[in-house]
Amino acid sequence: MFVRKEAAMSKIELRSKILKKNKSIAEDIRSELNSNGLWCMNLIGSPGSGKTTLLEKTIPLLSKKGRCGVIEGDVKTDYDMKRIAALNIPTVQIETSGSCHLSSEMIKNVLPDFSLEELDFLVIENVGNLICPVAYDLGEDQRLVVVSITEGDEKPLKYPAAFVSADVLVVTKADLEPYVDASVKKIVDNAKSINRNIAVFVTSAKTGEGIDSLTNYISEVFSAKVE
Numbered sequence: 001m002f003v004r005k006e007a008a009m010s011k012i013e014l015r016s017k018i019l020k021k022n023k024s025i026a027e028d029i030r031s032e033l034n035s036n037g038l039w040c041m042n043l044i045g046s047p048g049s050g051k052t053t054l055l056e057k058t059i060p061l062l063s064k065k066g067r068c069g070v071i072e073g074d075v076k077t078d079y080d081m082k083r084i085a086a087l088n089i090p091t092v093q094i095e096t097s098g099s100c101h102l103s104s105e106m107i108k109n110v111l112p113d114f115s116l117e118e119l120d121f122l123v124i125e126n127v128g129n130l131i132c133p134v135a136y137d138l139g140e141d142q143r144l145v146v147v148s149i150t151e152g153d154e155k156p157l158k159y160p161a162a163f164v165s166a167d168v169l170v171v172t173k174a175d176l177e178p179y180v181d182a183s184v185k186k187i188v189d190n191a192k193s194i195n196r197n198i199a200v201f202v203t204s205a206k207t208g209e210g211i212d213s214l215t216n217y218i219s220e221v222f223s224a225k226v227e
């Protein structure tokens, strides 16, 4: 009993040490990006929530407002990276080989692969996971949490930390609402009950719903920041 408690303590201490280091690297990244006039977004969501598809639809519109670069995080494979690179924008893959989140150190290591002075937006697609990516600041200016209607409307209540820390909620696959036992309104209400300031965009990559508004929002927040 005593031994188990000791072990648990040191694990907590180790975790807080790791997070402290992560935070300090993240702050450096944020100031480096901001001093290059760059705006950074961190996309968090479960596997299959539609993060990559959302980017495939949003990036071509966002590219009309500014130059985009993307960091694709995945545990294994570069499938998603190839889909984004097909949009002809600078794309860098981080294959975490088992780690279920990106850390600021991983981001720092790939930043030299971009010409930062040539970019306006840096988009990070985190590893599909709604739990530990939440604890890791990557130096982003805004955090987007992505939830598809097919995941059910109780998602915000089950994973509140993800919604507390996010600036924006993007509901995806809204066109599937008639076929599933979940409602967009409930997802939004549940998210707002946790974080009443969260900005909300209801989207469908199939019909294009909400993609314009999301893009306009991102570019408006960006302009406000750089002015």
Ligand code: MG
Residues within 6 Å of the ligand: 051, 052, 080, 125
């Ligand atoms: Mg993906």
Ligand code: ZN
Residues within 6 Å of the ligand: 099, 100, 101, 132, 133
């Ligand atoms: Zn993790």
